[in-house]
Each structure stands twice: as C-alpha cells, then as structure tokens.
Amino acid sequence: MTTEQKITRYDGPAGGWRALASVKDTLLAQGIPVKGAKTLLSANQPDGFDCPGCAWPDRNHHSTFEFCENGAKAVAAEATARRATPEFFARHTVAELAVQSDFWLEGQGRLTHPMRYDAASDRYLAIAWDEAFALIARHLNALADPNEAIFYTSGRTSNEAAFLYQLFVRQFGTNNFPDCSNMCHEASGAAMRAQVGTGKGTVTLQDFERADAIFIFGQNPGTNHPRMLGELRAAHQRGARIVSFNPLRERGLERFADPQDKLQMATLGSSPISTHYLQLRVGGDLAAVTGIAKHVLEMHTQRGGVLHEDFIAQHTAGFDALAAQIARTPWAQLEEASGLGEAQLRAVGDVYIGAERVIACWGMGITQHRHAVATIGAIVNLLLLRGNIGREGAGPCPVRGHSNVQGDRTMGIWEAPPPALLDRLQQVYGFAPPRAHGVDTVGAIRQMVDGRCKVFFALGGNFAAATPDTAATWAGLRQCGLTVHVATKLNRSHVVHGREALILPCLGRTEIDMQPGGPQGVTVEDSMSMVHLSMGINPPASPELLSEPAIVARLAAATLGERSSVPWSWLVQDYARIRDEIEKVFPDFADFNARVAVPGGFRLRNAASQRQWATASGRAQFSVHAVPAPGPQRHEGRVLFTLLSTRSHDQYNTTIYGLNDRYRGVQGQRQVVFIHPEDIAALGLAGGDRVDIHTVWDDGVQRSVHGFVLVPYDIPRGNLAAYYPETNPLVPLDSVAEGVGTPTSKSIPVVLTPHTPRP
Incomplete structure (x- = not known):
C-alpha cells in the first residue's frame, strides 16, 4: 500500500477492479496471500464463518464469494501472519507504544498470550490465565459496591458470549453495561420503540426486491456496508427510485461496479445508484424530512388520496397533532434549516407519493446529532403517512455497524434493561438481578473521571479510541484501579490503562474454536434480525487463545464461586448448551439449536412488521417535533x-x-x-x-x-x-x-x- 501523501480526484465507480486490487494489496500486506484467499472463499458458508465486519445481511449463505472489499480487509486483518508476542512487548515500553499511531499498533499482528502491565518496567509481561482471572476476581470482590465496576461490550461479541456476560455481571450485582450501541444507534431504538414498539428495523432483504423507492439518510454504504450496494444496484436496475441525503458527495451513492458481475468487470462498466442526490447541510435531515411530509399533507389537501387514511385511522395515534405542527412550519424555515430548496423537497416528495412501497434507511449520519431522536421520529412519521410499515417492500431500516451489535442488545447487553428481562432471569436462575439502571458509555466516562470506577472490563472494542472527549476519557481510564481488555490485536486502549492492566487475547471469528464437545460455532444477529451460525476454519493464531465465551465463563467462576449455581465450565464445553439457556430466557429463541442449524438461520419475530404495535397506546404513534433553527454562523x-x-x-x-x-x-x-x-x-x-x-x-x-x-x-x-x-x-x-x-x-x-x- 502506498505511503506517499497526496490528494487526487477519483472519478471511477465504487467497487470494480480497484476494489479487487485493494483486497490483493491487503492480503499481501498481511503476509497471507494463499491462506487469506482460502479464508475469504470460505466466508458465509454453511460450514464456514460469518464475516466479522458489518451487520448487513448475507443474501446467500451458500455463496463462495459473498463478501465485500471491507469485509475482506476485516478477514485478512484477523488472519494476519503477524504476531504480537511476549517478546514483542519485552522490546517496547508502554511509553514507546503510546506514541505510535493506531495504524501501527494494530499492524503488529495478533496477540498470542495474556499480558499484565508491570509498572516498574513500564512493560506488559506474560501472565498465566488462572492468575489473570484471579487478579480480576480479587479486584471485583474487593469493591465496596458492584456499581464501582463497568463492563463494556463490543458489537462483534457473539450472542453466546453476550448472554453469559450479562448473566455473570447481573449476578455480580450491576447493570453497568455501556456498549457500542450507546455511540451509534441508541437514538434509533429510543425513537422506534416509542412509535412502533420495537427498536429494530422491520424490513428484510427480500423487501429491497419489492420497494418502489428507497430513501437513504446519513449513510455511506460504499464504505460502511459495501454489500448493500448490490441491493441498491439491483433496485435501480428494475426501476426503483433511490433518493440519497448526504452533505458529502459519496461515490458509493453515485455509481457502483459489482466485482461479482463478470460482464460489468470485463467491459469496465458500472451502474448508477441514486436517482436523486440531495446535499443538505449537516444536521438538516429533520427539516428535510419535515419538508417532504409537508408536501405530502399539502398534496392530500389539494387532491385527496395521498395519505393512507384507512391505515392512519386503524393503526395510528397522534396524526392531528403532527399535521397541525407541520402546517405551522413555514417553507422558509425548512429551507434555511435543511439547506435545500422548496422545489427540491417537493420533487422528492413526489417520488415518495408516487411509490406504493418505500424503505427508509439511515446510519450514524442521523443518530450522532443532538436532534437524532426527533429526526428518526420524523422518518417514521413519513412512513406512517402512507402505510409504509407492515407492508412488503416497505419499512424502516436502521443500518447498524458491527456484526452483532443488534444481537448483543437482544441478549440483554443494556444499561437500562426492561423489567421483563430481569423478572425472567430471576425465575430461571433464582437470583435477584439489580433493578437500578447502570451507566451508558458517556456515563461510564463521567464515572471514571469522578474516580467512582475502580474496575473497567471491556469485552472487545477499542474504548479509548472510539469514545468522545479523548482527553477526559484517557484521564478517566488512567484513574481506574484495573483495566482489562479482551482483544485479538493491540490497540490504543491497551496503552491508555489503569494502575493495573490486563490484555486477554481471544479467538477471532475466522478461527477454529475447539472445546471438549468438539469445534464450536457462535451466532450473530444482523441488521434485519436474521440469526445465523458462524464457525471458524483457521487454526488459532496461538495455542494460548481462549474464546470469548470461555473467558467470560472462567471469569464468572473465579469471581462468583459458590455464590452462583450456574455451571459455567460445563456450559462452554458445548455452545449448544448456552443456546439452550438463551432459549429459557428469550421465548423468540425457541428451538434455537435446531433453527440455527439451517443454512442462513432464522429471523426473529418483529411484531411491527405484522402491524402489531407494542406501544403505550397499542397503536403506531406519530411524534411531534419542532424544527430547530440553524445555529450562529x-x-x-x-x-x-x-x-x-x-x-x-x-x-x-x-x-x-x-x-x-x-x-x-x-x-x-x-x-x-x-x-x-x-x-x-x-x-x-x-x-x-x-x-x-x-x-x-x-x-x-x-x-x-x-x-x-x-x-x-x-x-x-x-x-x-x-x-x-x-x-x-x-x-x-x-x-x-x-x-x-x-x-x-x-x-x-x-x-x-x-x-x-x-x-
């Protein structure tokens, strides 16, 4: 890969030969051209592993090439031939590592041994697994209050590991479960639960085959979810209108050359994606969506038949308040706040009116704003106006990031757990779970800064790099008595540590997880509620590596001892046993092991897609939000x-x-x-x-x-x-x-x- 610094204009399509060349360069850079290619060809197989990258669904789990450029890079990075061994750590003090870039740190390769920070030498030294678990247990059991510990979770953690993790931590006595959801789609869940009774999208991949229009807000699929471009390309080719809202001109929303289309690759062709591209000002989405809804309401007043009046009457509440609010909002205000003209908004409003089935997708370009909940509420309002929820080819589609960020929340990784989950845990396991809400990610940082966090444990992720207000976050981490990070590779969080620190290396998704019951598979849930199995095919990077479920189980046993009746070590001998436990707690996972054995897995029930509304009113709820004025210039x-x-x-x-x-x-x-x-x-x-x-x-x-x-x-x-x-x-x-x-x-x-x- 080039290291020359320059800026050049890129006029090609997303994907194409350049994507394949980039994958080749990545494989060569990781030192694994043959092994890496073999690994990629086994991705998404019935007997292979699921891509550890994004949460976009796989259309065909039998495919031999169902991966994208960035998925290939994720797999190659995990299957790298490079190793960060105890000898590597002996050559570098933490102070020396801390001045290196994030790129350099991860480039040192796979971690091979559990490591403990030694303050006297300012180095990480190898430690035996039993000693590491005993050290963590001593710190946890010495706390004056379980809430002095914080347990973070990455979105690539499997369902099995996440379930054991939340069970252990709640038996320990806290709901301090900050996770990556807090930093990405928390607003999606909050808005949608209030309006339609579920925090999950209602659409499936098959709905993209039937949609007449797809509206994309605050998302760049060409980089973040490249496989989504295949669905958008197919939709465009059959005549669907694709309307994109993004401040930046993003190539993946303009043109795409599918590396799996032999004719297109041979002819150097490409396919258009967006039929309409609106470059609104940053944060102008709420005003833009309100403008589209205003056009819809005005057209209904003028000619009738635009709103789905039967749907609104039978399934919704709050329509009159919404209509009144929108009527009071002048076009000039919407233009100023969105950065778009009235004519532009009316034009895409006509696209919406002319489409019988509409999907609305959004990403973190919507959720990481002050008015995120209101904006998502406006998007849901727009869909409800014409009955575009609970209809084939239509519905809301929050596109999540990491491969199992949605599944982790399903498994109970949530600082604000619903009482029904806690009740069920008490019924099944006979302990009284804590009822008080824990801290989210920002709350966790505040607790560290205030000196109220004594132990910070991270099951994956890179907390020090992913979080806001870096100076405050790093100062908080350094105040902790113990920081522990479960990881596959070295990252920034390992060099921004507490007074004591551990790095616990784990297996990757691509690697064989051998337990007494044989090779094990784990499950994940994608953005469209499909739950499927993933089994690694590569030998582990080191014989010292443990799986995430095994790490959680051994930590729970070391910490809780006889206080817990859960047979932790027995459960991880065969992950089917963990899935049996999940089935006991979550009714939607009935016959879990049998259903997940089917290639492609199964879809969790989504009541809103069946027009059953688990809301306070029992109906889909229109939400009312004023459009804020732009700030000072x-x-x-x-x-x-x-x-x-x-x-x-x-x-x-x-x-x-x-x-x-x-x-x-x-x-x-x-x-x-x-x-x-x-x-x-x-x-x-x-x-x-x-x-x-x-x-x-x-x-x-x-x-x-x-x-x-x-x-x-x-x-x-x-x-x-x-x-x-x-x-x-x-x-x-x-x-x-x-x-x-x-x-x-x-x-x-x-x-x-x-x-x-x-x-």
Missing part, C-alpha cells in the same frame, strides 16, 4: 463551521487497514479536513494548507486538534468533514443526543486557524 469574528466525523475507506470503526481513502482521493494520510473551495478562499487559505481545529463550547475546556490538511471537496459551505478517531478529542462529553446519551460526533461546532507548530 460566526464566533468571535471567525466563521463557525459544523464538523462531522467520518470513516475513511481503509477503515472499519476504529480499525485502520491503511492510510488511503480511495473514493475521496486521499492517499497516505489521515489528518485531513474536507471543506468547500469557497470556504477555503474566504479564509484566505489554499488547498493543501494546514490548519488547527478548535471546538466552540461553553464549559471552558480547550479542545483542539492540529495540523490538518485542507482538502477542497463537494460539501455545503459552512460544513466540514474529517476522520475519527483523530477528531474525537473535539467532541465535548456533554454534547449528546436529546433523550439518549449518544455523542454528537456528526455536528461539532468548530473554528479553523492557520496551523501553529506546537513546541
């Missing part, structure tokens, strides 16, 4: 920009696969900021100049990042985009979505100054 004489954080194309969440962002033309670097050319000129600067970025917030804390290269880009004036985690230091800890604790990483108020080298 200047601060102390400087232009006040709104910055959104985003991924590069060589990245998945905090994992950096390379330093290139092909579709945006960035090569060999990550400290860049995308900005409209006229804004660059207005600042008296030029493309390629370096700037410092400063958050504008009212708490007296100085938050800045330094030396970012200005990249002229097609983005609305007054808006900026830059990569995370590099811009996470700019996100104030108390800047969260209303009603949920999700950091507002997509709407950071900032000013730019010419770069001043730091001493």
